[in-house]
Amino acid sequence: MPAEGLVLRGVAITMDPRRPEVEAVGIRGGVIEAVGSAAEACAALGEGVEVVELGGGAALPAFIDAHHHYSLAAFDAGTPDLHLPSGSSIADVLGLVERAVGAGGGDGWLRLQGYDPAKLQEGRGPRVDELDEVCPDRPLLLIAFSFHDGCLNARGLAEMGWDRGSADPPNGRLLRGRGGRLTGEVSEGAFFLAEARSRDSLLVRGEDAWMAACEAHGRALLASGIVRVGDAAVAPAFERLYQRAAADGRLPVIVHQMPVAxxxxxxxxxxxxxxxxxxxxxxxxxxxxxxxxxxRCALCFSITQLARSGMATLRRAVGGAGLAGLRAGSRVRWKRGRDGLLHSGMLFWDQPTLDAAVSRAGERGLQVAQHAIGNEAIAQAVTALEHSGRALEGLPGRPRLEHTMLLDDALARRIGDAGAIAVVQPYFVYDFLGDAAALTPPPDPIRAKPLRTLLSSGVTLAGSSDYPVSHYDVLAAIQAAVTRRTRHDRVCEPDEALSVEEALRAYTVGGALALGVDHETGTLEPGKRADIVVLSDNPLRIAPDSLTDVRVLRTYTGGRLAYERS
Ligand SMILES: [Zn+2]
Structure with a gap:
């Protein structure tokens, strides 16, 4: 069909500022050939071209999710999902673990992901003894929704060689109870060691299952209008699997692999x-x-800010930033640094080592994406770009900062001046960040998920889900960016809202910039790939509260109809 050509007629939102809305898009050979009136598009494509009427719907550039854990999502697709509603209990989590144990699968590692300690009645996640009751015989890793924390059972701890005498691994923590006994809870550097160990052992016999889940996940993304993602953590083992999936035609969307060790x-x-x-x-x-x-994102405040809000308020307020460890409050420890400022959370690099790493990446031809949530981490990432960013010049895309959740105006301006892209997750506002921040906003001048502050500081936004941390439904994320409404119907920092057009831009042209492919996709312009989503309504013409009622009717990737709603 692409060879003969196709005209989509109705309303097309192009994301090209020179002509933002047109009547028709003509495609042929996988490429957009004409954008304009229906007569112009039909004339450009010639006699006998197939015309698809969009009715009340609209065609847009297909969506891009610039930060999405595709390989891990496919990997954990085979076990029950622990994303439970607020008010669930540890017993509910254990019930799902028990079900997974009962399903068999040998005596190797078992892993399940998605629980949020702050949403459980107990205000904490399960611990080693509780896990042992339902899974005594196999090593088990339970992965928290953030994918930075988890819990091991006794067999899992033994498999990792960790006991009460073990030191914390670099940049990580083994949580301890009375007498230094391990609770099984592992954080950051410790969690990621267990995550890698369990994954490697499972992949040995799980490659075919991954391949099937990879294909199914890609089809689900196409049904949501997503044709391209950045996989934000690809270990070498997954690189090989992606090659196989691509060669076998089992990768329905384009995946940019972001390497990690x-x-x-x-x-x-x-x-x-x-x-x-x-x-x-x-x-x-x-x-x-x-x-x-x-x-445990890295935050820093001045004594003045502390004095203004008082320690208790500050602790509660920062807890309000919605990051689970901080929400618990008691786990936040402030330390006075040599700079006279108060610091909390975990910062993984020192500045000279980070500067050298960014230079080395650039010398190897690699653009960089720096995960930075707290203001201190964001400042360090931007400083590295100021010191070493020249090494990245001429590389595809632009330097990226992932998350940028807690910052002030001055820091936003530094991001803009460094030319970095903020890869943001608006759905977090709805899902977990907004409720806490709405109750207790972070202390002035820090803002939570400051989308407007970033945009007005000249920062390009790229939209993403961080799936499976939160859902990948782009229209729900755009609704969250525009309404700032939370799961519990609060409104979080409403002056940080985006317009629908700005939010759509983040999931199209912004995503293309973040992945270095803005020359080939992200807008509807002649010469670009025909990556197009057809929606049931025009999102620019409906009430933002109705955005989640909009349906994806068709998704084209490279001119090929890859999804059609039945
Ligand atoms: Zn991520």
Whole structure:
């Protein structure tokens, strides 16, 4: 069909500022050939062209999810999902673990992901003794929703060689109870060691299952209008699997692989192919570097800010930032640094080492994506770009900062001046961040998920889900970005809202910039790939509260109809 050509007629939202809305898009040979009136498009494509009427719907550039854990999602697709509603209990989590144990699968590692300690009645996740009751015989890793924390059972701890005498691994923590006994809970560097170990052992016999889940996940993304993602942590074992999936035609969407090391997601990897190289279906993305923890993100405040709000208020307020460890409050420890400022959370790099790493990535032809949630981590990431960013010049895309959740105006301006892209997750506002932040906003001048502040500081936004941390439904994320409404019907920092058009831009042209492919996709313009989503309504013409009622009717990737709603 692409060879003969096709005209989509109705309303097309192009994301091209020169002509933002047109009547028709003509495609042929996988490429957009004409954008304009229906008469112009039909004339350009010639006699006998097939015309698809959009009715009350609209055609847009297909969506891009710039930070999405595709390989891990496919990997954990075979076990029950622990994303439970608020008010569930540890017993509910254990019930699902028991079901997975009962399903068999030998005596090797078992892992399940998605529980949020803050949403459980007990205000904490399960611990080693509780896990042993339902899974005594196999090593078990329970992965928290943030994918930065988890819990092991006794067999899991033994498999890792961890007991009460073990020191905390680098950039990680083994949580301890009375007498220094391990609770099984593992955080950051410790969690990621267990994550890598359990994954490697499961992959040995799970490759075919991964391949099937990879294909199914890609089809689900197409049904949501997503045709391209950045996989934000690809260990070498997954690189090989992606190659196989691409060669076998089992990768329905394009996946940009962002390399990390085999031993731990926290370790960067610069020894592979440069950004943009590799199979067109699964090219190399930017190298991923982690600046700070997730629940233990690196924050810093001045004594003045402290004095203004008082220690108790500050602690509660920062807890209100919605990151589970901080929400618990008691786990937040403030330390006075030599700079006279108060610091909390985990910062993984020192500045000179980070500067050298960014330079080395650039020399290897790798663009960089720095995970930075707290203001201290974001400042460090931006400083590295100021010091070493020249090494990245000429590489595909632009330097990325992942998450950028807690920052002030001055820091937003530094991000803008550094030319970095903020890869943001608006759905977090609805899902877990907004409720806590709405109750107790972070202390002035820090803002939570400051989308408007970033945009007005000249920062390009790229939209993403961080799936499976939160859902990948783009229209729900756009609704959250526009309404700032939370799961519990609160409104979080409403002056940080985006317009629908701005939010759509983040999931189309912004995503293309973040993946270094803005020359080939992200807008509806002649010469670009025909990556197009057809929606049931025009999202610019309906009430933002109705955005989640909009349906994806068709998804085209490279001009091929890859999804059609039945
Ligand atoms: Zn992530």
């Amino acid at each position: 085999a031993a731990s997601v926290l370790e960067p990897r610069f020894d592979g192919e440069p950004t943009g190289a590799g199979d067109a279906a699964a090219p190399v993305g930017p190298a991923k570097l982690f600046m700070d923890g997730a629940e």
